[in-house]
Amino acid sequence: MKLGSPATGNDFFGREQELRDLWRYLESDHIRFPGVRRLGKTSILKRLEADAAEHGLLAKWVDVSNIDSAKGFVALLEQAFPENTIKRFLSDKTKQVADWFKIIRKVEVTLPDEAGGGGFGIELGEVLLEWQHAANHLHHRLSNQPLLILLDEFPVMLEKLIQRNRQEAEQLLTWLRIWRQSQGACRFVFTGSIGLQSLLERHRLGETMNDCFAYPLGPYKPSEARDLWKYFAQNADENTWQVTDLVIDHALSRVGWLSPYFLCLLLDESIRAARERQEEWPSKASGAASIEVEDVDDAYEQLLAERSRFHHWEKRLKDALAPAELDFCLSLLTHLSRKPEGLTLNQLSSRLAKREPDPDCRAQRIQELLVRLTDEGYTSSPDSNKRVQFLSFPLRDWWNRNHVR
Known part of the structure; x- marks a missing residue:
């Protein structure tokens, strides 16, 4: 893996x-x-x-x-x-x-x-x-x-x-x-x-x-993501790790957009968390090595703690955008990161009013940035309710914890 x-x-x-x-x-x-x-x-x-x-x-x-x-x-x-x-x-x-x-x-x-x-x-x-x-x-x-x-x-x-x-x-x-x-x-x-x-x-x-x-490449289908977890859980190390459909579905819900990179990272961290749990509480361990929901949650927290897994997303924006536009973009993403369900375009506009008072100019800047952010995988396209959100839940949660605006 x-x-x-x-x-x-x-x-x-x-x-x-x-x-x-x-x-x-x-x-x-x-x-x-x-x-x-x-x-x-x-x-x-x-x-x-x-x-x-x-x-x-x-x-x-x-x-x-x-x-x-x-x-x-x-x-x-x-x-x-x-x-x-x-x-x-x-x-x-x-x-x-x-x-x-x-x-x-x-x-x-x-x-x-x-x-x-x-x-x-x-x-x-x-x-x-x-x-x-x-x-x-x-x-x-x-x-x-x-x-x-x-x-x-x-x-x-x-x-x-x-x-x-x-x-x-x-x-x-x-x-x-x-x-x-x-x-x-x-x-x-x-x-x-x-x-x-x-x-x-x-x-x-x-x-x-x-x-x-x-031919745009999309994320894994849920069935493919589940099969990936089952396959690599059984072949990741010397143990054959057992993982139920309930645990896998929980893991997929934490990842959001089913990127193979984050799926594999979360599985690797979950195996590590499960191993540590069994070593700490050997009397509670069953015969088979298994990954539990609590291991997935512990792994998710560990994943977010590693800055190197996310900093290139921020660096890309710093390299590509002029200072004024970068500040506007970082603010937009920070507001989005605070709402797991995302924000509508009107809600985004109201939150960015102080950074761009002119409403027409603000709408244009938001539209242009969202084209770039969607194209490069930060955010979803606006849905039928004109709502936008982070595609990757780990990226969203890392962004929320590391950006205060």
């Missing part, structure tokens, strides 16, 4: 439907695969990478979070797919590759209008930059190879590139769009914890990736 790093092998649990969907959509589309922190996006990418060869694709998971230039991005892709590796794959997986080409020949792909001009939609007479020459060479070399390029933390890279050189960011996005819309056997999957679509829209670049099929 992995508690932070990507789950691979026997530690990867569930998500069968998501994997089937992704493989089906990849037959005809490139994919935007958004999902908030700690939902297991990277674990799914790693599973796609592991299974790709049997689908006739040479896959590579590429973390681009440390890249801040188009040149660096192109160089990273160049390194990820050496020519000799591609040739060896084509030789070793002849049948699977042939099957992949049979599938994609059924899909008719047309070139975009801007496909001229050296692959960047540039005007005649313009001089290509060094990275653009390298990008054209890369496109020519890879576009019709059976490759699956799994780009993790793409929005992080893009945000840094936009801040450094917006024109270069737009050129890179245009080049990628032309590649995607050109006929070829290669497929891209773009994912990351920062909301890609809202990032593009904030910078008026929303149309640069609207050709990709959007």
